[in-house]
Amino acid sequence: VFPTYEDALRETQRVQAVSVRRMIEALRSNQLLAGYIYTQLHDNDYECNAGILDPLFQPKLAYYAAQEANRKIRIVLETYERVVYRNGEFNVTIYLVNDAGIFGSMEMELTVTGPDGKLIRNDMLQIQAREGIQEIYTMVIRNAGQEGMYITKATLYSDKKILDTALYTNQVLSPLKEKSGSIPSGRITSGSKISDSVKADPPSFYLVDFKGKVQDWMAMNDIEFKTKLPDRNNSRSSTDAGFYVVEPIENEDDLKDSRIPIVLEQVRGGATALFVELPLICLSDADEKLQELRDRGKYVCWCSPTDLETDVFGFPIQYLDSKPRFVGPYHYFKKHPVFDGLDAGHILDDRFSRVMPLASLKIEGAETLGGVFGTPIGYHFNIKGCEKARNPRFGADLCTVKYGKGKLVFSTYRLENNLGVDPVADRLLWNMLRTL
Numbered sequence: 017v018f019p020t021y022e023d024a025l026r027e028t029q030r031v032q033a034v035s036v037r038r039m040i041e042a043l044r045s046n047q048l049l050a051g052y053i054y055t056q057l058h059d060n061d062y063e064c065n066a067g068i069l070d071p072l073f074q075p076k077l078a079y080y081a082a083q084e085a086n087r088k089i090r091i092v093l094e095t096y097e098r099v100v101y102r103n104g105e106f107n108v109t110i111y112l113v114n115d116a117g118i119f120g121s122m123e124m125e126l127t128v129t130g131p132d133g134k135l136i137r138n139d140m141l142q143i144q145a146r147e148g149i150q151e152i153y154t155m156v157i158r159n160a161g162q163e164g165m166y167i168t169k170a171t172l173y174s175d176k177k178i179l180d181t182a183l184y185t186n187q188v189l190s191p192l193k194e195k196s197g198s199i200p201s202g203r204i205t206s207g208s209k210i211s212d213s214v215k216a217d218p219p220s221f222y223l224v225d226f227k228g229k230v231q232d233w234m235a236m237n238d239i240e241f242k243t244k245l246p247d248r249n250n251s252r253s254s255t256d257a258g259f260y261v262v263e264p265i266e267n268e269d270d271l272k273d274s275r276i277p278i279v280l281e282q283v284r285g286g287a288t289a290l291f292v293e294l295p296l297i298c299l300s301d302a303d304e305k306l307q308e309l310r311d312r313g314k315y316v317c318w319c320s321p322t323d324l325e326t327d328v329f330g331f332p333i334q335y336l337d338s339k340p341r342f343v344g345p346y347h348y349f350k351k352h353p354v355f356d357g358l359d360a361g362h363i364l365d366d367r368f369s370r371v372m373p374l375a376s377l378k379i380e381g382a383e384t385l386g387g388v389f390g391t392p393i394g395y396h397f398n399i400k401g402c403e404k405a406r407n408p409r410f411g412a413d414l415c416t417v418k419y420g421k422g423k424l425v426f427s428t429y430r431l432e433n434n435l436g437v438d439p440v441a442d443r444l445l446w447n448m449l450r451t452l
Contacts, residue, residue, distance in 0.1 A: 017348050017361060024389075028065065028346060031363045033077035036068065040085035045092040045111040047149055054082070065344060088116035089145075091124075091170045091182040098367045099439050102190040105158040108168045112143070112150045116179075119145050123173040128157055131164025131188075145174075160188045163357065187367055189357060189439040192237050192446050221449070222246075224262040224275045230292055230445075231263070233435040239449065245278050258282060259449070264293035264432050271328060280329070284420030290448055294333075294377065294426045329417075329424065331379065336411040338376040338388045338428075340369070347372050347388045347413060353451040354385055354414070357443055370438045373428035376411030386414040386429075416452065425452050 018024040036054075043052045058067035068079040084090075090113045097106040110126065122145045128137035136157075143152055160166060166186045172179045221241040225231045234241055241261070260279045265271055283289045338345050347368070349360035364372060376388045388411045417424045427448070434441035 017350055027363050028344075029077040031346065031365065032065065033081035034365065036078040037081040037085045040082060041090065041092040041113075042094075044085070044090065044113045045094070045149055087180060089114050089118060089172070089179050091172055091180045093168060093170060093182050093184040095168075095184060095186060097186065099187045099189060100160065101439050102163055102188050103159050103161060104188070105156055105160065106166075106186045107154055107156050108184060108186075109154045110152040110170055112145060112152050112172070114145055114147055114150070117147070118174065118179070119147065120174075121145075122179070124152060125169075125171045125173070126153070126155055127169045128155070129167045129169070130160075131162045131166065136166075157186075160186075163188050163190045187359075189443055191439075192442055220258055222258050222260045222279075224260065224273070224279060226263040226265070226270055226273075227432070229263070229432045229435060230261060233442075233445070234261075236436065237446070245275055246282060258287045260287060260289040261449070262289060262291045265291065280419070283422035283424060286421040288423050288425065288452065289419075290425040290427065290452065292427055292445065293430065293432055294428055329419070331417075333426075334378040336376045336378060336388070336409070337374075338411055338413075339374045340372050345388045347386070349386045350384070352385050354444075354447045356447055356451075358440065358447075368440055370434045371429045371431060371441050371444060373413045373430065375428055376413050377415065377426060377428060378411055379415060379417055379426070382412055382415040382417045382426075384410075384412040384415045387412045414448075 018027060040052070040054075043049055054068070056066050058069035058073055059065060059071045060067065064071075068076055068082050070076055092111040092113060094109045094111065095106060097104075100106045110124070112124075122143050124141045124143055126137070126139040126141065127135060130136045137155070139153075139155065141153060143150075155168070157166065164187070166188060168184045168186070169181065171181045221234070221239065222245055223231055223234065223241045223243050224245075225243060231241075231243075245260075246258070260282065262276075262279060265276075279287075279289050338347070340347070347364045348362065349355040349358060349364065351360045359367075373388070389409065412426070413429060414425070414427045417426070425448070429441075429444060431441045431445050435445065436442065
């Protein structure tokens with residue numbers, strides 16, 4: 017994902033800077049708050065990446081982001097729909113935080129630029145600036161017709177002089193049927209492929225359903241599938257392998273389901289099986305077990321390898337706590353057709369907050385397509401008290417494992433409860449069915 021350690025360093029600092037700016041802006045634009053405390057000033061000890069200064073007190077990108085967010089007069093843009101479906105709408109609310117002692121008549125220019133770089137909205141507002149926090153305007157962008165990124169820009173003028181500028185981005189994704197047509201009998205229709213590297217003729221789908229949410233989603237999107245699995249003694253060849261979609265396994269009863277051994281046998285013969293959301297299976301009390309490890313003095317933090325694992329597939333799967341926090345762990349998508357349209361090659365931002373995993377996997381020999389690194393890397397030199405930052409821990413959110421003649425695909429993305437609600441969840445699962 018990142019060619020060098022320095023590239024990864026810059027990317028983590030960029031993400032931290034964006035987070036710091038948005039948090040401070042959210043606090044400053046809240047009428048109920050009089051102030052805030054930021055911790056911490058510099059990187060040190062277990063908060064090796066939380067500072068706006070590095071351990072040698074040199075400014076990081078977050079330092080300049082904090083300066084920007086704390087300007088005496090500051091425009092704050094707020095939106096709750098970072099990603100929407102094509103032809104849908106998103107709102108951007110504009111606030112003005114004014115501690116500068118500059119009042120009176122001002123102008124604010126609002127522009128929205130589409131994915132093709134063309135201006136689709138240009139509003140000029142006359143405002144009366146006053147002290148404190150003002151909600152200036154809510155701009156509604158309807159019928160966003162192009163897939164891609166939309167950039168909202170707000171510029172504040174006083175006597176034709178620019179006082180402040182703010183930017184915000186929203187992403188538009190096409191609905192699945194509109195983007196690619198249906199997949200009858202698991203076959204991609206002509207002219208519907210989303211990438212040159214996407215397979216043109218995927219196998220038929222078999223579904224192992226538990227709660228039925230994935231089943232409902234597949235039916236809603238005209239993806240034909242079978243719920244009756246092949247006869248256990250009928251081994252399929254690698255040239256006629258099926259694609260098995262297994263709904264989330266969440267407990268011991270699901271794991272003992274009689275269909276799971278049939279799926280694994282088919283995979284050994286050349287099929288592919290996608291396990292949608294593989295959380296801490298057989299470990300419903302995982303939080304308590306993690307706490308027990310901490311109570312015994314074992315170092316267990318985000319993305320730390322733990323003693324929690326399962327071997328139901330015949331090989332060990334180790335689980336990592338990778339719940340997103342203020343500054344890490346960092347989830348990413350590799351550049352691969354499975355992430356088509358989802359801005360791969362970067363650390364994931366809040367556009368992906370609904371689907372970000374709470375747990376990631378470590379499987380020896382697995383190919384990681386989307387993953388996580390859990391140790392903050394805010395600097396690249398050895399400083400006493402921050403040695404852990406020199407040993408990043410890695411895990412997989414989406415990976416493939418060779419299994420006999422076939423392959424297993426494990427995902428920990430939180431898709432099930434977001435299908436049909438979050439365009440990112442829809443696109444992720446759709447791409448998995450089409451490309452893996």
